[in-house]
Amino acid sequence: MNTAIFYHAGCPVCVGAEQMVADAIDHGRYAVEVVHLGEQAGRIFEAEQSGVKSVPALLLNGQVFHINFGASLDDLKK
Amino acid sequence: MNTAIFYHAGCPVCVGAEQMVADAIDHGRYAVEVVHLGEQAGRIFEAEQSGVKSVPALLLNGQVFHINFGASLDDLKK
Numbered sequence: 001m002n003t004a005i006f007y008h009a010g011c012p013v014c015v016g017a018e019q020m021v022a023d024a025i026d027h028g029r030y031a032v033e034v035v036h037l038g039e040q041a042g043r044i045f046e047a048e049q050s051g052v053k054s055v056p057a058l059l060l061n062g063q064v065f066h067i068n069f070g071a072s073l074d075d076l077k078k
Numbered sequence: 079m080n081t082a083i084f085y086h087a088g089c090p091v092c093v094g095a096e097q098m099v100a101d102a103i104d105h106g107r108y109a110v111e112v113v114h115l116g117e118q119a120g121r122i123f124e125a126e127q128s129g130v131k132s133v134p135a136l137l138l139n140g141q142v143f144h145i146n147f148g149a150s151l152d153d154l155k156k
Binding site for chain 1: 080082094095098099102103104105106107108136138139141143144145146
């Protein structure tokens with residue numbers, strides 16, 4: 001099974017992207033997980049290790065795609 | 079039918095994004111079109127009108143998502 005992890009932080013840019021992009025992904029072939037880094041700060045490290053620099057970001061089978069720009073990961077740590 | 083248009087310009091960043099992202103989209107629900115603006119310069123205007131500023135970009139039902147950064151649309155006009 002392919003994996004798609006959508007990292008966001010609840011910002012308007014993130015939410016709009018989440019609804020459109022996460023919905024467009026083929027849920028039959030991809031296990032889609034949505035992670036709100038504002039609420040799950042414990043997963044910021046994992047996101048960073050995967051190469052995520054800002055949110056919203058989509059991780060497809062471990063490869064990171066930054067979609068538009070909502071907030072940097074550094075700002076989420078404050 | 080939903081529409082997904084993936085604009086790119088053949089750059090390495092674009093091609094990687096195209097293969098991963100365009101493939102992840104649910105082709106059962108979305109009519110997916112891939113447009114190479116380097117080869118189809120006549121469609122740059124249409125992309126601009128849709129809000130595309132740089133490639134690769136994904137247009138989902140008319141809403142633009144800039145994915146990573148390959149090249150600006152202005153550079154493609156040169």
